[in-house]
Amino acid sequence: MSHRMSNRLSRTDGQPDLFEHAPEAADPVTPVDPVDPVVDMLAELSRWVESGWLRALDLALARLLVEQCPQADAVLPLAAALLAHNEGRGHTCLPLDELLGPTAHPALPALPAHDPWLAGPVAAQAALAAVLRRLPVSTLAGWRASLLASGAVDDAGTAAPRVQPAPLLLDGARLYLRRHHRDEVEVARALRSRVDTSGAAVEQDVDRPEPAWVRGWLDGLFGAVPTDRIDHQRLACATALRGRLTLITGGPGTGKTYTVARLLALLQADHERRHGRPAAGSDDEPVGSESNGQDRLGHRPLRIALAAPTGKAAARLQQSIRSALEGLRAGLPDALDWQRLVADTDNARTLHKLLGARPGTRQFAHQAQRPLEVDLLVVDEASMVHLEMMAALLRALPARARLVLLGDQDQLASVEAGAVLGDLCADAIDVALDPADAQWLAACTGQAVPMPDQPGRRASILAAQTVQLRHSHRFAGAIGALARAVNAGEVANARACLGWPQQGADPDRVRHDASVAALGGVDPALAVRVALDGRPTISSEHEAASAGYRAMLAVLRQQRPDAKRLAQLDPDGRRHVLEAWASEVLRAFDRSRLLCAVREGDWGVAGLNEAIEAALRRDGLVARQGEWYEGRPVMVTRNDPSLGVYNGDIGIALRQPVLGSSPVRAGGSGHEPEPLRVWFLDGEEVRSVLASRLSAVETAWAMTVHKSQGSEFAHTVLVLPPRLNPVLSRELVYTGITRARQACTLIAPEPSVFDAALQRRTRRASGLRGRLLG
Numbered sequence: 001m002s003h004r005m006s007n008r009l010s011r012t013d014g015q016p017d018l019f020e021h022a023p024e025a026a027d028p029v030t031p032v033d034p035v036d037p038v039v040d041m042l043a044e045l046s047r048w049v050e051s052g053w054l055r056a057l058d059l060a061l062a063r064l065l066v067e068q069c070p071q072a073d074a075v076l077p078l079a080a081a082l083l084a085h086n087e088g089r090g091h092t093c094l095p096l097d098e099l100l101g102p103t104a105h106p107a108l109p110a111l112p113a114h115d116p117w118l119a120g121p122v123a124a125q126a127a128l129a130a131v132l133r134r135l136p137v138s139t140l141a142g143w144r145a146s147l148l149a150s151g152a153v154d155d156a157g158t159a160a161p162r163v164q165p166a167p168l169l170l171d172g173a174r175l176y177l178r179r180h181h182r183d184e185v186e187v188a189r190a191l192r193s194r195v196d197t198s199g200a201a202v203e204q205d206v207d208r209p210e211p212a213w214v215r216g217w218l219d220g221l222f223g224a225v226p227t228d229r230i231d232h233q234r235l236a237c238a239t240a241l242r243g244r245l246t247l248i249t250g251g252p253g254t255g256k257t258y259t260v261a262r263l264l265a266l267l268q269a270d271h272e273r274r275h276g277r278p279a280a281g282s283d284d285e286p287v288g289s290e291s292n293g294q295d296r297l298g299h300r301p302l303r304i305a306l307a308a309p310t311g312k313a314a315a316r317l318q319q320s321i322r323s324a325l326e327g328l329r330a331g332l333p334d335a336l337d338w339q340r341l342v343a344d345t346d347n348a349r350t351l352h353k354l355l356g357a358r359p360g361t362r363q364f365a366h367q368a369q370r371p372l373e374v375d376l377l378v379v380d381e382a383s384m385v386h387l388e389m390m391a392a393l394l395r396a397l398p399a400r401a402r403l404v405l406l407g408d409q410d411q412l413a414s415v416e417a418g419a420v421l422g423d424l425c426a427d428a429i430d431v432a433l434d435p436a437d438a439q440w441l442a443a444c445t446g447q448a449v450p451m452p453d454q455p456g457r458r459a460s461i462l463a464a465q466t467v468q469l470r471h472s473h474r475f476a477g478a479i480g481a482l483a484r485a486v487n488a489g490e491v492a493n494a495r496a497c498l499g500w501p502q503q504g505a506d507p508d509r510v511r512h513d514a515s516v517a518a519l520g521g522v523d524p525a526l527a528v529r530v531a532l533d534g535r536p537t538i539s540s541e542h543e544a545a546s547a548g549y550r551a552m553l554a555v556l557r558q559q560r561p562d563a564k565r566l567a568q569l570d571p572d573g574r575r576h577v578l579e580a581w582a583s584e585v586l587r588a589f590d591r592s593r594l595l596c597a598v599r600e601g602d603w604g605v606a607g608l609n610e611a612i613e614a615a616l617r618r619d620g621l622v623a624r625q626g627e628w629y630e631g632r633p634v635m636v637t638r639n640d641p642s643l644g645v646y647n648g649d650i651g652i653a654l655r656q657p658v659l660g661s662s663p664v665r666a667g668g669s670g671h672e673p674e675p676l677r678v679w680f681l682d683g684e685e686v687r688s689v690l691a692s693r694l695s696a697v698e699t700a701w702a703m704t705v706h707k708s709q710g711s712e713f714a715h716t717v718l719v720l721p722p723r724l725n726p727v728l729s730r731e732l733v734y735t736g737i738t739r740a741r742q743a744c745t746l747i748a749p750e751p752s753v754f755d756a757a758l759q760r761r762t763r764r765a766s767g768l769r770g771r772l773l774g
């Protein structure tokens, strides 16, 4: 280690080192150069860690790079720490132009969750501004030159690959971790090639069906063309026929799954039009098998795969598609080989499973060299797909396969880095289409295609393949009105929906009779009460609001299979009965959920989980031994492909009745309690894992809004903290409210926090949107 290097490290020790090669301890007799700006910068960053503005991990990256690049000046550690910090908050890059511009990027620097809203950012921003002023370079050109000279940063604009690539990359004004840059470039390239119909055009692009044929099918699937509005669902289906990529976005209940079920039928019909109808009974092989799946006559069925980021979302997708297809089949029995279509779409699973996650690595079994064997892939809840996953998905998807992405771009972005769906839709909605495309769509759908006139607006290359559904079929009532007001940031409207006074005084009314109710100025015990008992309702219409966790525990107890009866059954019968019980308990748990904006504190996931457990113990409803107890709902926090459980999966711990000396406990005393098993919904099935084998789980009576994405509950209780917090935003409140199917209860101890949250939009720094501009 260089002399200067050891000096640098001697001033910044005491921080956890997260890298394998820990820096050596400093030589205590080495004289320390008091004015080394790099040392000063690392010391400053250490103070930011102590203040809670940066994570220790952010500082660790800065230190590692300084250690590896002795020629670096003070810009490198600052840039590296801020980049790591940004990455931790979901950004895929550090936009230097914004950092150095007149107003620093709002995401910088970190705001500690526990800090009062006003003190944190002001102090942090002031510290950052002071550090920026002290640096010898202040322009973007100066920063670029300094970073590129440090040895830790490559220029993405320089084509020549280096023998040993630097860990960071500069692309214009954006600084990246190398892997994020690679993923972003790959995603943009793959999407571009999917919408590119020039050159080696794919089969479906050349053999487009006649508009009259499409129109006939759309009329059959959707009924008559509405005369009072544009039917975007029809547009979405016709759009999907034209290419290998379709984005269907829309809020909850706008009919994304309704549309995609019809789209599947249309694509199946198009496939049969071109290839003939496969013989009945051919190809029972699941998607992903090595067979090319041809029947005796050489017909190949359309290979379809359905996927979603979480098991819960995959199960919902499966259920909705199946029931929609059964409905269509009843109306158009001879139009298609429905039996095959239903069977071929009976495979919804998580993206991790689809791609073949491998234990202990970020790699998937399916990638460019071993692509998925599909002709059509539908991905639901695409807003939850992060950049790395989207890159992996596009890598594994054959060039000729169609990809349909469904999601709500107004929801919170993925937990991990990237806001892919938002970036994909950003310049693709409400932009004018190519006149030839518009004409074809109009002929197919039997309606004029909207052509917004926004001169000068640059459209995304995905514009012709993106359709936004606008009419909510589920949320006609109060929840819909509230969701729309929140999404538009209209505070007065949102307050009116909640029955709150417009300004000032705290609301003190509890509207038990409404699908939407809001409580303000209350203490956490009220949130616990609503979670356990629901809200008393006076109308059967809002009966869902009375669902609570006590009801779920009652299902657990009352429907527990009888030990004697179980003992008389054969193993299959026993399994069946246990699965039915677990499935009832899981469904009862899904009737209501307590969602928190934040993790920590009395109003966060941690505090409310503890308070609910304490209340249940007090009432003798759960008997806790260590961390586990029967009835404990848990959320998986880390993928474990070997157990088949993935981040975000929710399960419930159950103990099957003791069967005495039955074969189930052969060798046991007959009186030992059975071990707790955690049951998960897997598609429409349930399966269980021994609780003792699950190492990365947390209690899930209360969960964050982030983790609730992709799920819905008849009654959703959304709890906001008493003080504004960095995570609070319009998207978070919107996502929380729209998890409610029938009833929503908002608990906001300080109503002004609700108002302020609606006025804050989250934005994630990324270069993807720019890469997709036409």
Ligand SMILES: Nc1ncnc2c1ncn2[C@@H]1O[C@H](COP(=O)(O)OP(=O)(O)OP(=O)(O)O)[C@@H](O)[C@H]1O
Pocket: 233, 250, 251, 252, 253, 254, 255, 256, 257, 258, 259, 320, 408, 473, 474
């Ligand atoms: N065009 C339509 N005509 C009649 N009913 C419809 C139509 N579109 C959707 N629906 C109904 O509206 C409800 C919501 O539709 P769907 O579940 O497809 O919405 P979604 O956008 O997928 O919702 P989510 O985002 O919650 O998954 C369903 O009951 C569906 O049958």
